[in-house]
Amino acid sequence: MQNNKVTIHDIAKALNLDSSTVSRALNDSPRVIQKTKDIVLAKAAEMGYQRNHLASSLRKSKTNTIGVIVPRISRHFFSSVISGIEETAYEAGYTVIICQSLEEFNREKKIINTLMGQRVDGVLMSISMETKDYKHLEVLKKQGIQLVFFDRHCDIPNYSNVLIDDFKGGFEATEHLILKGCKHIAHFSGPQNLEIYKNRFKGYKHALSKHGLPFEEALVFPSKLMEDDGRKNSEKLLALPNPVDGIFSANDVAAIGAMKYLTDKGVKIPEDIAIVGFSNEPISTVINPALTTINQPGIEMGKAATELLLKHITKENGALDAQTIIMDSNLIERQSSKK
Amino acid sequence: MQNNKVTIHDIAKALNLDSSTVSRALNDSPRVIQKTKDIVLAKAAEMGYQRNHLASSLRKSKTNTIGVIVPRISRHFFSSVISGIEETAYEAGYTVIICQSLEEFNREKKIINTLMGQRVDGVLMSISMETKDYKHLEVLKKQGIQLVFFDRHCDIPNYSNVLIDDFKGGFEATEHLILKGCKHIAHFSGPQNLEIYKNRFKGYKHALSKHGLPFEEALVFPSKLMEDDGRKNSEKLLALPNPVDGIFSANDVAAIGAMKYLTDKGVKIPEDIAIVGFSNEPISTVINPALTTINQPGIEMGKAATELLLKHITKENGALDAQTIIMDSNLIERQSSKK
DNA sequence: CTGTTAGCGCGTTCAA
DNA sequence: TTGAACGCGCTAACAG
Numbered sequence: 001m002q003n004n005k006v007t008i009h010d011i012a013k014a015l016n017l018d019s020s021t022v023s024r025a026l027n028d029s030p031r032v033i034q035k036t037k038d039i040v041l042a043k044a045a046e047m048g049y050q051r052n053h054l055a056s057s058l059r060k061s062k063t064n065t066i067g068v069i070v071p072r073i074s075r076h077f078f079s080s081v082i083s084g085i086e087e088t089a090y091e092a093g094y095t096v097i098i099c100q101s102l103e104e105f106n107r108e109k110k111i112i113n114t115l116m117g118q119r120v121d122g123v124l125m126s127i128s129m130e131t132k133d134y135k136h137l138e139v140l141k142k143q144g145i146q147l148v149f150f151d152r153h154c155d156i157p158n159y160s161n162v163l164i165d166d167f168k169g170g171f172e173a174t175e176h177l178i179l180k181g182c183k184h185i186a187h188f189s190g191p192q193n194l195e196i197y198k199n200r201f202k203g204y205k206h207a208l209s210k211h212g213l214p215f216e217e218a219l220v221f222p223s224k225l226m227e228d229d230g231r232k233n234s235e236k237l238l239a240l241p242n243p244v245d246g247i248f249s250a251n252d253v254a255a256i257g258a259m260k261y262l263t264d265k266g267v268k269i270p271e272d273i274a275i276v277g278f279s280n281e282p283i284s285t286v287i288n289p290a291l292t293t294i295n296q297p298g299i300e301m302g303k304a305a306t307e308l309l310l311k312h313i314t315k316e317n318g319a320l321d322a323q324t325i326i327m328d329s330n331l332i333e334r335q336s337s338k339k
Numbered sequence: 340m341q342n343n344k345v346t347i348h349d350i351a352k353a354l355n356l357d358s359s360t361v362s363r364a365l366n367d368s369p370r371v372i373q374k375t376k377d378i379v380l381a382k383a384a385e386m387g388y389q390r391n392h393l394a395s396s397l398r399k400s401k402t403n404t405i406g407v408i409v410p411r412i413s414r415h416f417f418s419s420v421i422s423g424i425e426e427t428a429y430e431a432g433y434t435v436i437i438c439q440s441l442e443e444f445n446r447e448k449k450i451i452n453t454l455m456g457q458r459v460d461g462v463l464m465s466i467s468m469e470t471k472d473y474k475h476l477e478v479l480k481k482q483g484i485q486l487v488f489f490d491r492h493c494d495i496p497n498y499s500n501v502l503i504d505d506f507k508g509g510f511e512a513t514e515h516l517i518l519k520g521c522k523h524i525a526h527f528s529g530p531q532n533l534e535i536y537k538n539r540f541k542g543y544k545h546a547l548s549k550h551g552l553p554f555e556e557a558l559v560f561p562s563k564l565m566e567d568d569g570r571k572n573s574e575k576l577l578a579l580p581n582p583v584d585g586i587f588s589a590n591d592v593a594a595i596g597a598m599k600y601l602t603d604k605g606v607k608i609p610e611d612i613a614i615v616g617f618s619n620e621p622i623s624t625v626i627n628p629a630l631t632t633i634n635q636p637g638i639e640m641g642k643a644a645t646e647l648l649l650k651h652i653t654k655e656n657g658a659l660d661a662q663t664i665i666m667d668s669n670l671i672e673r674q675s676s677k678k
Numbered sequence: 679c680t681g682t683t684a685g686c687g688c689g690t691t692c693a694a
Numbered sequence: 695t696t697g698a699a700c701g702c703g704c705t706a707a708c709a710g
Contacts, residue, residue, distance in 0.1 A: 005482075007703055018681050023705060033679060048478070053456045054397045055703035058686050063393065073421055079413040086412075086439060095457060098437050100425060117392050118434060139387070143344070346687055357697045362689055372695060394687035397702050 006049040015043055026051065057119065065095045066309060067115035069125040071103045077280040077298050078126065081150065084302020085124060092310055094121075105130040112136055115145075122146035122309045127154050146312040150305040153195055160312065162305040162325045166196045169294045169329040170203025173248045173276040176292065176331055178211045180274055182246030186219040186237055188230065188258070190250040200250040200278065219244065223254040230257020238265065249277040252293065259288055276331070289334040296329050345388040354382055365390065396458065404434045405648060406454035408464035410442045416637050417465070420489065423641020424463060431649055433460075444469040451475055454484075461485035461648045466493050485651040489644040492534055499651065501644040501664045505535045508633045508668040509542025512587045512615040515631065515670055517550045519613055521585030525558045525576055527569065527597070529589040539589040539617065558583065562593040569596025577604065588616040591632065598627055615670070628673040635668055 008026070012019040017040070024032045025040035026049075032040075043049075057063040068085055070078040082098060089096050097118060101108040108128050115123060122145060134156055140147050150162040177185050187204045190197030201220075208215050221236065223229035233254065237244050249255035255277030259269060267273055269290045279293040304325055312320050347365070351358040356379070363371045364379035371379075382388075396402040407424055409417040421437060428435045436457060440447040447467050454462060461484060473495055479486050489501040516524050526543045529536030540559075547554050560575065562568035572593065576583050588594035594616030598608060606612055608629045618632040643664055651659050 005703095008705095009703080019703090020682080020705075021680055023703095024680090027705085031679065036679085050452070050455055052397075052458065052703050054393050054402065054458055055686090056705075058391075058393045058397055058688090059703080059705045061686070073412070073425075074415060074418040076413060076415070079418050082412055082437075083439065086437075095436060095453065097434060098421075098425075100422065113389070114434065117389055119391065119393055344687095347689095348687080358687090359689075359698080360696055362687095363696090366689080370695070375695085391687050394702090395689075397686095397704090398688045398690080400702070 006044075006047045007052070008049075011040065011043050011047055011049055014047070015039060061119075063095075063119050063121055064093055065097060065118065065120045066306070066313075067111075067118070067120040067123045068096055068098045069101055069108065069111055069115075069123065070098070071101050071126060071128055073098065073100050075280065077151075077296055080298025081126075081302040081305075084299035084304075085306045086302075087299075088303045088306035088310075092306075094310070101128040103128045103130055105133075109136045112140065116140070116143060120145065122148070122313045124148050124150055124305050124309055126151045146309055148305055148309045148312065150301055158322045160308055160322045160324065162301055162308060162327065164196075164296055164301065164329055165326045166199035166329075167203040167206070169278065170200035170248070170250070171207045172203070172329075172331050173200075173278075173292075173294050174204045174207035175211070176276055176333075177246035177248060177274055178207060178213065180246070180270075182274055183213065184216075184219065184242055184244045185213070185246040185248060186221060186233075186244045188221050188223045188233055188247060188249035188251070188254045190223060190225060192222075197250050204248055223249075223251065225251050225253050227253050227257035227260075230254035230259075231261040234258045234261040234265075238262075238267075245273055247273060247275045249275065252277045252279040252291075255291060256288075259291060270335070278329075292331065292333040294329045295332050297327055301327055344391075345383075345386045346391070347388075350379065350382050350386055350388055353386070354378060400458075402434075402458045402460055403432055404436060404457065404459045405645070405652075406450075406457070406459040406462045406464075407435055407437045408440055408447065408450055408454075408462065409437070410440050410465060410467055412437065412439050416490075416635055419637025420465075420641040420644075423638035423643075424645045425641075426638075427642045427645035427649075431645075433649070440467040442467045442469055444472075448475045451479065455479070455482060459484065461487070461652045463487050463489060463644050463648055465490045485648055487644055487648040487651065489640055497661045499647055499661045499663065501640055501647060501666065503535075503635055503640065503668055504665045505538035505668075506542040506545070508617065509539035509587070509589070510546045511542070511668075511670050512539075512617075512631075512633050513543045513546035514550070515615055515672075516585035516587060516613055517546060517552065519585070519609075521613055522552065523558065523581055523583045524552070524585040524587060525560060525572075525583045527560050527562045527572055527586060527588035527590070527593045529562060529564060531561075536589050543587055562588070562590065564590050564592050566592050566596035566599075569593035569598075570600040573597045573600040573604075577601075577606075584612055586612060586614045588614065591616045591618040591630075594630060595627075598630060609674070617668075631670065631672040633668045634671050636666055640666055 008019045008022040012022045021032060022040050025037045026044065066089055068082060073079055086096055097120065099111040101111060105128060108131055116139060123140060127149060148160045148162065153161055153163055174185060187201065189201050192198055205215050221233035223233060247258060255275055259275060262269060262273060269275060276292045280296060304327060308325065347358045347361040351361045360371060361379050364376045365383065405428055407421060412418055425435055438450040440450060444467060447470055455478060462479060466488065487499045492500055492502055513524060526540065528540050531537055544554050560572035562572060586597060594614055598614060601608060601612060608614060615631045615633065618634060643666060647664065
């Protein structure tokens, strides 16, 4: 049960070398001859040496650690993003500290402080919905800690963003329905104070106009991301004079509610009414293959955001300009029908 | 853009004190008078001081960091557990490093090394399915790093486990059906080389025998956690001479497949056949409220495991005995029927 | 190519 | 009650 902490001094002593030589050898410095490196590496392995990252980080004032702040880890989209982050960071020799804001501003503030205490080299964050004021982020800049936003756009100057192209997603969803032959396409919208839902709505309108279909206010149904919205909207929709033959739902929960209600009423999907919904959760893939989804590329976003952050970190002095990366979502159709 | 790193020396200088006094004041040591503490704390706040955890950890050789290893963060059950871990750890002043093994033994080995390099104080892990050999865990014990297993049982002596009572879950699922009036209850089992599925199966048998119902081999259908298993099993099940009026599925995916198939065939659920399924994912709650589920308490498990680990860490020398905590799952019925 | 020296920021002796 | 001095383990500067 002895405490087995082998240091570079121990292996230096065992080899009759200086600890600095051992350090250089372990770091594969060009200033050490290969033969010495071999000897040191062999001895280190033999003695079960493990570098103390704390001491190393303290000395270099670089921790090779990045902090990640998401609203909620259990949301499938965010856990996918984290997978992507982890993978890229890991390959680059970085460790990741994950924190959840739970959409609370105060928690977000505390987390920033914790991460600063841990001396992270950079932060990836998806800002909480409660956050309207960005003063708590200023300390990061002051300390030279790099910051990249993902998924949720943040318009502070000089910060990079990695986002999903919601306009394009909305456009493609709607165009998909049009190309399937739909003429009267309803839109279940999301809260219009959020950028993403506004953009999906814009994409919808743009697809209609591109294909010469009229935009009708009566075909737009607000929804608050509840299943029941989908049901109630569907009910109203069936009562319209001109029958609707397609629905683009900006959120999957409303789409699911709609599918249930319509199926109950004997409406065939997608034959009578085709539905395309955005999806953050894996629910949609299981619930009904007739639901075509706009898939958010979480893992890819995580990778892209991490790569960008690492660039910012390494170019810290060469000052990399802030940039915005827009990622495409993909339309996934599992069960096709209609012309 | 100046580098704003305030140290205890800076605040000592500003106050004409020694850094050691400042250190003691910041740590609320009894060896400093209250008045001095107040002055130091005020100055620290004013100067925007933030303790350097690296230096602190290096000195104390305690990092207040715990490592968490899960197979896959995007599985809802694990992300729930992590939420629980995070919360408890956070309250106790610990930071959490999350890693995924992706069920690969080699990744698990590497992760252990990474965590040791980070000098974590303890590790919580759900062992990968590929892992049959536990030698890579011995280094942890050697270094005095505490280790607690959760969700997936690991029978190395002297380690604590936090598990879910699958036997009880299987028992309660089956008994629930019996109390609803079911007489012929089928079981969709999972891979019997895994402890959890074996135990759920045992619970099923025990409930039958307790209530005087015969166990029939013909009512047990193997499943490999695929939706299609649920469909095929349901097909076979409808062809049986004695009609089945209840199904206990050891996994939710098969249960979902069954629900779809049976509904298609015009079978009413739960009126004709009632179904109870274990669930790891939130799918079941959305797909059909007629599906009664055995819910796995992820958050609670995370909290319990963390509390236990922290006890192990703090009692390190007082040597806390290994223990096994068994958590109850809860049966959730959203839509009731039958007598 | 290798050794010597110094210090990252903190907490903890030992003195006063 | 406070100060002085040392060292955690490592790396970077400067020699040689």
